[in-house]
Amino acid sequence: MRFKDVFSIIGPAMVGPSSSHTAGAVRIGKAARQLFGSQPELAHVLFYGSFAATYKGHGTDLAIVGGLLDWPTDDPRITRAIDIANESGMQVSFEQGKGLFSHPNTAKIVLSSSALSKQLSIVGTSIGGGNIEIIEINGFSVKLSGLYPSIVIKHHDWPGVVADVTQLLKQRQTNIGHMSVDRKSRSGDALTVMELDVPVTSELILELEQFPAIQSVDVIDLSRNSSLEEETE
Template sequence: MKNYSVFDILGPIMIGPSSSHTAGAARLGKVARGIAGEDFKAVTFYLHGSFAKTYKGHGTDRALVAGVLGMETYDERLRNALFIAKDMGIDIKFIETDLGDEHPNTVNIEFEKKDGSKISVQGASIGGGNIIINKIQGDSVEFTGTNPTLIIKKYDLKGSINTITSIIAESDINIGMMKVTRQGKGKEGLMILETDSKITDEIVEKIEKVDGVISVRAINPV
């Protein structure tokens, strides 16, 4: 039985009207921004299920944009996020679509970076403002953004997992969850770790130097 904090019951402080369609959407946007980086010029939101059907009435569109702009769920600028993005020269698009057998509150967020590259992050708002990120660049992942998270893209090399977890342990950080996937033996794969404390730039830099590592992203909680 989960031992709820009183603030899981009373809270969050948020911009209405819906914890799943507004607060959760803003958190999805913010975590996606953490993954994609801040140097983007355009964002396309592919809305699925209930998100596609009711996004205007629930302000899901404004909340998602507020999130990708880095706003918190309680930021009163949230309701003007569409205008704020326009003022910043960021091109925003919403496309109602069917993403297949996904949670009804799912969105795939595609960022177009200033250098023309694209990165997509897919996640779902699963109730009470809680979220789950389930795809990055089409690769299946699963994390909530509640804990500091490391997403490491790397080749499947013997011993690399050990090297990476040692770097984290040396920094006195505990790993709460770890998931490793790969496209095949020796091929590209993903390593996702949730930790109990903040992931510093220093750790990221050290892991970047490990043999076979392609990229490292650290997402500290939003």
Template sequence: MAKFHSIFDIIGPIMIGPSSSHTAGAVRIGLASRAIFGEMPENVQITFFGSFAHTYKGHGTDLALIGGLLGLSTANPDLRYAYDRAKESGMKVKIVTSKEKMKHPNTAEVRMTRGSRTVSVTGISTGGGSIDLVEIDGFNVHVHNDNPVVLIFHMDRPGVIASVTHIIGKHRLNISQMEVSRKTKGKLALMLIATDGDIPDDTLEEISAVEHVVQIIDLSEIRREPDAAKALMAKGAAQ
């Protein structure tokens, strides 16, 4: 089966060097973490595992991840100054490396805190700038950045899942992947829904009105992000 379909898979992407897996992928993990946290964290602890732990310094993987947390795209030349930008934004960053063996060599855990609120996200860089998220706030997940993905935090009660999927089906959207996980019976649970097309905002609003739905996080940002690179270029950043 053909792996590549478009000439732009070969001539492109436009990105900040030096490595699609250690730089562009790390930016995307940062962007995804920020989207999940929903606001600028005051404190961030980034833990690098495997190859990331060994080579993050030379590849600027730390800068890339911090840049992503600040909302910079994979093509933003400001990534180089991510530590300065973080300081200006009042975001304190701590980098830790771990010898713990992970399933994938390019793994990073991001722990974000603001006030009393803490959320952790673990992502892996799978190559060519693609990422998977494997853990969100203690829930094991499998999020790939190919499809539009929505995370729905909800109380573990009967009927919630059916109500949510009913709304999606009613709007004629096709679910391509779905995962449900919980840590404790009857407590907070996470529903992960990937769809073939973007879920419109009004549909998301309808879902958020469902009883026992606590929070909805739309991860389409991490997919739209390469377009941000194009927009940057169109504005003449290359001149």
């Protein structure tokens, strides 16, 4: 990834000590929280590579949990994130993962809620300067930067589904900055991720959910809260 300016290297406003190990980790956790849609009951975090070796010293564990609590990178409560999570009813555990990933700063987050009968698995990497890439969602390979508002669409692998979605976005004059598609098997389940140039509206989500092939539509927008903010005229 090319950095556009010095601030892309230094990172965003944050609780230190490291843009890669703290700010980036917050953003990975926040992306997982937004995809899950609410605070989970259980959160299990596996660290790989450099994350696994230094997560306690660099506060990466605290940063991930701060993101799961939907906090910004500079929230002063991050230093107490695990205690606050426990107090709020979210149980968090950590583990050093086994095996290799393409980037040394990698975390896998598994979230679950028995009350909602819901589970999510997400893998993200912190690539420097507080920037991240989400590379896997529930076993689907994706590429998502978190820099732009994004829609995550789970759907049947039927002909024309992606065309229907892009046509709808064209009608709404919404430009696609990047798109990735993966599927479990031919004619099985598929996942399409689109990074957009404008915020995702609740109206767009409702329109997408009307397509017969689409099973779910979720949003990642790290500049906003987990739930879509109320739109104003």
